[in-house]
Amino acid sequence: MKAPNVKFGYWLERAGMSRGELARRVKSKAVKWGQPHISTDTTRVRFWLQGETPRQPIPDILAGVFSDHFGYRVTTYDLGFGDGSSAEAALVYHSSLAATVEAVADLGRADVDRRKFLSTAPFAAAAGVGPSRDWLLSTLDQEPDPDSGARLRLEDVTAVKNMFSTFQRMDIFQGGGSGRLVLADYMNQHVYPLLRRAHSEDVRRALCEAASEQTYLLGWMAYDNGEHSVAQRYLIQSLRLAGESQNPALGAHVLAGMADQATLLGNPAEGRRLAQAGRQGLLKTNSSACLADLWCLEARALALLGDTTAAAHAVVQSERAYERALPGSEPNWAEFIDPAYLHGEHANTFRDLGDAGAAEEHARRSIQHATKQKRARRGAMSQAALAVSHLQRRDLDAAYAAGLRTLKLTGQVKSSRAVEAVQDLQRRMSPFGTHRLVADFNERARSLAAA
Incomplete structure (x- = not known):
């Protein structure tokens, strides 16, 4: 025999609803959620009180009903129905x-x-x-509404x-x-x-x-x-x-974040497609910084896909778009899209293309801006890109020096991406075997990871 759902009973009593009223609210909420086929009654509510767990999406709908009633979030977990969906x-x-x-x-x-x-x-x-x-x-289907501006x-x-x-x-x-x-x-x-x-x-x-x-x-x-x-x-x-x-520019910005994540996690084809979708979404609006970011991220994806010509073209398009950005005219969410960020990402693009010269140039420009702004995370990641460009030229001494700067800056922030840049640098140093600089860098990196 199932144990009564004490949590559900508590919330129902606290709300002061009858079983019939709750059933009516569930049906109304289901319609609003696009689930008009869902129907319930007082008998079903009694079964839930006795310990029966309703099938999805009813637990989520119940949580929505109680949340509306109390004015704050009540979850399926609170109601005794587990974590829901x-x-x-x-x-x-x-x-x-x-x-x-x-x-x-x-x-x-x-x-x-x-x-x-x-x-x-x-x-x-x-x-x-x-x-x-x-x-x-x-x-793309939305028509601009002159009265819809968020005042x-x-x-x-x-x-x-x-x-x-x-x-x-x-x-x-x-x-x-x-x-x-x-x-x-x-x-x-x-x-x-x-x-x-x-x-x-x-x-x-x-x-x-x-x-x-x-x-x-x-x-x-x-x-x-x-x-x-x-x-x-x-x-x-x-x-x-x-x-x-x-706000299509904001949506395009979100797609840029999704593109960045997909590429980082090893799916550059998906990253490229998401970046292209973001650019399509900007057809009815203007955000030069967001467009620069989307081209930048498409370049990152193309580099990993091995398309050198298209990646280089995308970098040029990114730079041209950013030249049209006007200081103070971009939204707050675009604040990070600046020379420190863009040159840092371009450095990674050329790193992945094996173009050490271009990677070094962009990394140094990123570092210069990041240092002025005291942006440790961006500085760490661009120092790592600079170190890799030195490794691609077989200059271990210069790579080690940039690597130490990477470690120092990474220790100043809570960022797994900065830590992953250090780990990537360790992997790229491994062909140098047991060289003393490699051993010292690995030891310092282990101390950072432990911290």
């Missing part, structure tokens, strides 16, 4: 905004609680195909925008592992609940835009910290929120 739901580009809000809120709660099911969820290699297609079709009159929207700048600078200067869970908790407590409220159209779009920016940043910080399955899910939900805000 949070990991899978966050991989879906939902047609319903309500379902999107529940998916990203569940993801945020699980992230903060460090739920095991989320940490062990795999990165889904082809998961970006559907979301990028759906976003692109929606974006940002709502104090909460302005506050979210301001917090974005704070957390973005934390990521840029301290690495994605610094402050990400604080940001996730802030989103769960203050931002996602706002999306459940009724607003005028312009305020709703403004909220979706602000939430998309912050959700993207959560994904990017998780990506930089090596938590790729979590990052992927945040990025997909950020893309959906960007679509709801009708």
Whole structure:
């Protein structure tokens, strides 16, 4: 005999709902989520109280009903129905905004609680195909609405925008592992609940835009910290929120992040396709910095695919696009797209093409800008690219010197990408065997990893 679901009973009693009222709300919520076939009644509610677990998506719908009632997120876990389908739901580009809000809120709660099911969820290699297609079709079909501009009159929207700048600078200067869970908790407590409220159209779009920016940043910080399955899910939900805000440049920016991740994880063909989808999405708007980033990331993918001519062309297109960017005219989320970043990524492109001269030139230009800005993470990654360019010329002494600078800067940030750049440098030094410089570098790298 099943044990009664005490947790579910607690929330039902606390809400002051009758079984019939809960059943009616479940049906109404199911319709809003695009699931009109779902039907329930008081008998089913009684079975749930007695310990029966309903099939998906009913647990998620129940969580949505209670969340709406209380004004904060109540999850399937809270209701005694386990972790629900949070990991899978966050991989879906939902047609319903309500379902999107529940998916990203569940993801945020699980992230903060460090739920095991989320940490062990795999990165889904082809998961970006559907979301990028759906976003692109929606974006290209949208007609500009002169009255739809986000006037940002709502104090909460302005506050979210301001917090974005704070957390973005934390990521840029301290690495994605610094402050990400604080940001996730802030989103769960203050931002996602706002999306459940009724607003005028312009305020709703403004909220979706602000939430998309912050959700993207959560994904990017998780990506930089090596938590790729979590990052992927945040990025997909950020893309959906960007679509709801009708800001195609923001959506293209999210696709750039997805492209970067796909290429890093060994799927450059997917990375290239996502970058191209982002460029298509910019056809009805203008963001020179975002376009420069998308060309830059396409070049990275093309280099790994071995297409030297196309990769070099993409680098040129990236540089031309950035020349059109006007300081102060780009959105806050594009702040990191600057010479330090672009030259650093171009250095990696030419590194992968085996062009040591071009890689060194771009790495040095990136380092110069990063040093002025005191950006340790970007400096570390560009110093690593410089070291590799020296190794490609068989200059171990110069590579070792750049490698030491890489280690020093990596120790200043919480970034798995910077650590991975060190590990890549170790692998590339291995052909030099037991040389004393290699042995010393490996010993210092081990100390960094331990720390």
